[in-house]
Amino acid sequence: MKQVKVKTIKREKMSFWERTYLLPIFQGMGITFRHFIRNLIGKGPNISVSYPDEKKTMPTGYRGKHRLTQRDDGTVKCVACMMCATVCPAHCIHIEAAEHDNPEIEKYPEKFEIDLLRCVYCGYCVEACPCDAIRMDSGIYTIFATKREDFIIDKEGLLNVKPQDPSTARPLQGMPPLPGSEAGSRDLPMADHA
Amino acid sequence: MLSLLDAAIVLAKVLFFVLFPLSLVPLLVWLERKVSALIQDRPGPNRARIGFIRLGGLVHLFGDTLKMISKEQIIPRNAYFFYYMAAPVIMATVALIILPVVPFADVLHLPGFSLSFQLLHFDAGILWYFAVVSLMVYGVILAGWSSNNKFALLGGIRSSAQMISYELPLGLSIIGLIMVFGTLQLNEIVVQQGDLLFGFLPKWGIFIQPLAAIIFIVCAFAETNRAPFDLAEGESELVSGFHTEYGGMLFGTFFMAEYVAMVVASAVIATLFFGGWQVPFMDTQALIDNAPVLLQVSLVGAALVLFGLAALSFRWYQRKKGFYGDIRDIEGLVYAGVLAVAGLGALGFLGLVLALGFPAWGGPVFAALAQMGMFIGKIMALCLIFIWVRWTLPRFRYDQLMFLGWKALLPLSLLNIVVTGIMIYLTGGLNT
Numbered sequence: 001m002k003q004v005k006v007k008t009i010k011r012e013k014m015s016f017w018e019r020t021y022l023l024p025i026f027q028g029m030g031i032t033f034r035h036f037i038r039n040l041i042g043k044g045p046n047i048s049v050s051y052p053d054e055k056k057t058m059p060t061g062y063r064g065k066h067r068l069t070q071r072d073d074g075t076v077k078c079v080a081c082m083m084c085a086t087v088c089p090a091h092c093i094h095i096e097a098a099e100h101d102n103p104e105i106e107k108y109p110e111k112f113e114i115d116l117l118r119c120v121y122c123g124y125c126v127e128a129c130p131c132d133a134i135r136m137d138s139g140i141y142t143i144f145a146t147k148r149e150d151f152i153i154d155k156e157g158l159l160n161v162k163p164q165d166p167s168t169a170r171p172l173q174g175m176p177p178l179p180g181s182e183a184g185s186r187d188l189p190m191a192d193h194a
Numbered sequence: 195m196l197s198l199l200d201a202a203i204v205l206a207k208v209l210f211f212v213l214f215p216l217s218l219v220p221l222l223v224w225l226e227r228k229v230s231a232l233i234q235d236r237p238g239p240n241r242a243r244i245g246f247i248r249l250g251g252l253v254h255l256f257g258d259t260l261k262m263i264s265k266e267q268i269i270p271r272n273a274y275f276f277y278y279m280a281a282p283v284i285m286a287t288v289a290l291i292i293l294p295v296v297p298f299a300d301v302l303h304l305p306g307f308s309l310s311f312q313l314l315h316f317d318a319g320i321l322w323y324f325a326v327v328s329l330m331v332y333g334v335i336l337a338g339w340s341s342n343n344k345f346a347l348l349g350g351i352r353s354s355a356q357m358i359s360y361e362l363p364l365g366l367s368i369i370g371l372i373m374v375f376g377t378l379q380l381n382e383i384v385v386q387q388g389d390l391l392f393g394f395l396p397k398w399g400i401f402i403q404p405l406a407a408i409i410f411i412v413c414a415f416a417e418t419n420r421a422p423f424d425l426a427e428g429e430s431e432l433v434s435g436f437h438t439e440y441g442g443m444l445f446g447t448f449f450m451a452e453y454v455a456m457v458v459a460s461a462v463i464a465t466l467f468f469g470g471w472q473v474p475f476m477d478t479q480a481l482i483d484n485a486p487v488l489l490q491v492s493l494v495g496a497a498l499v500l501f502g503l504a505a506l507s508f509r510w511y512q513r514k515k516g517f518y519g520d521i522r523d524i525e526g527l528v529y530a531g532v533l534a535v536a537g538l539g540a541l542g543f544l545g546l547v548l549a550l551g552f553p554a555w556g557g558p559v560f561a562a563l564a565q566m567g568m569f570i571g572k573i574m575a576l577c578l579i580f581i582w583v584r585w586t587l588p589r590f591r592y593d594q595l596m597f598l599g600w601k602a603l604l605p606l607s608l609l610n611i612v613v614t615g616i617m618i619y620l621t622g623g624l625n626t
Contacts, residue, residue: 021598022408025583025586025587028586028587029582029583029586031586032233032582032585032586033582035232035233035234035235036229036232036233036582039231039232039233039235040232044232044235045235046235047235048236048237050237050240053517053518
């Protein structure tokens with residue numbers, strides 16, 4: 001038969017002073033008193049953010065409200081390739097594509113809607129996007145409206161969302177390089193449609 | 195036949211003894227929230243405002259009160275309506291009728307007129323507290339049973355068991371004190387605590403009966419159903435215990451009763467063990483004799499404190515300038531102004547006293563006011579300790595509670611009686 005190893009855990013015996021409860025109580029009250037005094041004179045850790053008056057900067061990579069990036073001329077960078085809508089696990093992205101004037105771009109989104117109530121903020125759309133057109137770097141976590149319809153954010157709305165860090169506002173211009181081609185060789189001419 | 199003046203005095207006293215604890219309730223709620231916040235490294239309530247007035251969160255209380263009064267009163271269908279409604283009323287009534295036995299100052303003697311600062315001055319004094327405070331548990335038990343809710347019922351049962359085990363040491367601990375003072379009348383007990391022990395220590399209950407003081411304070415904590423003895427509430431295991439099914443103002447009544455009970459317990463502890471209205475090292479006669487000097491000193495002190503506070507709030511205003519970008523920014527400045535004006539008022543009053551001279555009736559009145567202030571200060575300090583203990587200690591487990599009550603406090607209180615008896619026999623006589 002297999003020997004069962006029994007490990008006896010010895011309970012620590014309370015000393016006399018601990019058993020009276022009084023001394024530990026006074027020790028505990030000393031700790032809380034120290035915190036109380038420190039906070040009273042303003043030398044406390046002070047980790048609270050008084051929210052509407054001061055706002056925390058969200059960490060880089062925080063997935064906040066979505067935004068659509070723009071080309072240098074202010075047009076939407078999205079080429080309506082439907083990658084994000086396909087990969088979205090919540091099916092919250094609705095895109096209607098239209099023909100772009102520039103034959104190299106081919107398409108642009110006529111409609112680009114995200115239902116923020118359905119979105120699960122997984123960030124797959126950002127990962128899937130081949131041309132850095134959708135991002136979640138706005139740092140906005142307060143998403144509110146009074147009607148369900150108002151939670152559906154359209155293309156203009158998405159374009160108006162500002163990134164948290166302004167220096168990252170512009171996406172890389174042009175298309176990403178194809179495998180085997182030289183980097184940056186496919187820079188696009190400025191499109192002139194609205 | 196009661197004369198008109200006597201009737202008016204009785205009415206005024208009744209109003210005072212009802213309104214004083216009730217007006218302390220909001221203050222204590224605010225203190226509770228603020229102290230707990232500071233203990234836990236939080237800023238605590240500071241948002242609600244009327245215009246720019248926030249008073250460090252004191253304005254929240256208006257909101258809370260309005261909310262509680264205006265909430266819909268939901269009564270469970272299967273509750274026993276009469277007892278359900280009676281329970282909070284019992285709690286609040288019982289909490290309020292204890293305080294009148296407590297003296298707030300020594301008897302005020304003026305020519306042809308004397309005023310006692312007790313409403314009920316009968317000889318049984320402290321027994322009134324024991325008689326009435328044990329009725330408090332009926333509120334808890336009735337609330338727990340009549341709600342027809344298992345959590346509430348468990349809370350009520352726990353409370354009754356706790357009450358039985360803590361009433362005994364509570365009553366027994368005080369016997370030693372009564373043996374020493376030889377009286378039950380609370381004002382007499384306080385008067386005797388004005389003497390000095392060994393010539394330098396005020397003869398307070400806590401110095402002549404330290405064991406009784408500890409037992410009494412622990413039992414008083416248990417009696418008020420506050421942490422670490424809040425098993426009847428036990429929000430982590432019993433939802434919220436006996437008042438689970440109560441909402442709106444019925445819950446508000448329980449809430450109020452809890453804080454009134456805290457005030458009452460503090461008042462009784464202060465009376466028995468911390469010298470009541472006695473100003474340390476100053477008995478009533480000394481206060482009356484030195485009234486002019488003491489008044490001047492206290493007015494100067496008040497002015498200094500007010501100016502200091504004004505300076506502090508001005509510094510706060512300067513540091514927070516432009517933080518909110520609205521009307522709230524001037525808050526500190528306004529407070530600084532008000533405090534400075536109050537300080538100037540204190541100085542002006544001092545000037546008035548110096549210019550007009552100190553009237554003959556001023557001495558006794560000043561002594562009574564000083565004693566009252568001292569007593570209220572002691573009550574507030576003890577309430578602060580109640581709050582401080584609540585936010586330090588975890589709740590006792592049920593078996594620990596029973597162990598503490600029956601196996602620790604009860605034998606200790608009996609021992610205290612025996613030791614006190616032997617000491618009194620050895621030193622020969624009661625009032626030593």
